[in-house]
Amino acid sequence: MSEVTNPKRGRPGYDQAAILEIAVLAFNEHGYDATSMSKLASRLSLSKAAIYHHFSSKEELLELALDHALGGLENVITQPGATTGPAIDRVAHVLRGAVLVLAERLPYVTLLLRVRGNTEVECNALERRRVFDRFVATLVLAARDEGSLRADLDAGVVTRLLFGMVNSIAEWYRPNGAADAARLANDVLTVALDGLRFRD
Amino acid sequence: MSEVTNPKRGRPGYDQAAILEIAVLAFNEHGYDATSMSKLASRLSLSKAAIYHHFSSKEELLELALDHALGGLENVITQPGATTGPAIDRVAHVLRGAVLVLAERLPYVTLLLRVRGNTEVECNALERRRVFDRFVATLVLAARDEGSLRADLDAGVVTRLLFGMVNSIAEWYRPNGAADAARLANDVLTVALDGLRFRD
């Protein structure tokens, strides 16, 4: 991926993606605002000026990182599984897809989930997240109307609790292969749809 | 509560709690690091120096806020409902209590949930959170052993998903009376224990 782990015949420098990867890890560890360009440069064993050769500003690092996370999520809701078939299956597809994207692009999605809307870049990212959220809210309503989901709870609350459960995975999940993420996605669907109570 | 909303015969100033309340709101809106003492002073219509009369440092504001959130949560797990009776009831008690504390001390708990462990103050808060988390994890295991909760899922994953659902409430809930919070707590327990699937 990066020229550091896969160097092209001794060329020493970082490319954009390699710097971004390390920057995102640092942002998640200490917070975006608490991670100064100096600290980032130390972590890369580079000077600050070298980073500015690859990115025009600190905020551009954030923008590209958020775009990578959002691209993954938006991809989930444009797949056929999210737009065709019974609503309950579409809900399951999107929940599963969100967990898998979260696991695959963990640091990027983690960063996205912590954005508060301080700047224009952050506001744009939040708006793209809201489009995703609204899509899922609509699916939940449809699954309720078709009789697949219980109707005695507020659909908005239900949707938010579902997202809360999925998004919170970013706080503790550490990747361990694709099979691991697939099992986690199944567990989420089991808890969400069937609950934790023992049934014989 | 504060001398601003309930002034003592025209004394104009803020007291510690009144400043803290507004500071916590600002920290949640823009992030702790992104909220400078200058911005905070503007928001209070005070000078920076006036804030330093009430608090010795920016971090002391954070420390007192986190302590208020943690005190509420720790209170939940020392109540009789959390330590006596069937494990499934104790799990329900703690989940319900966590939701109610979150609703009642919303800005303080919101701030707590965003702490990453950058400083000693943050690390201490995280450690107190972990004590709470471990208590709940133990309860979930006990409820499983007594046959109340399903045993086909990893108990650690289940506990984290439960917390994820509860904690995510801070991202969207806006208080509307105690009855509102009690209903929300019931909804959380319904989803967590019985799931969303329609059952006739």
Next chain:
DNA sequence: GTCTATAATTAGATAGAC
């Protein structure tokens, strides 16, 4: 592609008057 040096601004915090 990376460096050193530095500009311009802002941060947290303090001194001392009222």
Next chain:
DNA sequence: GTCTATCTAATTATAGAC
């Protein structure tokens, strides 16, 4: 309890050499 003025250190970002 609050103010103005100020300190020092750290911040983002740029200039120009190699």
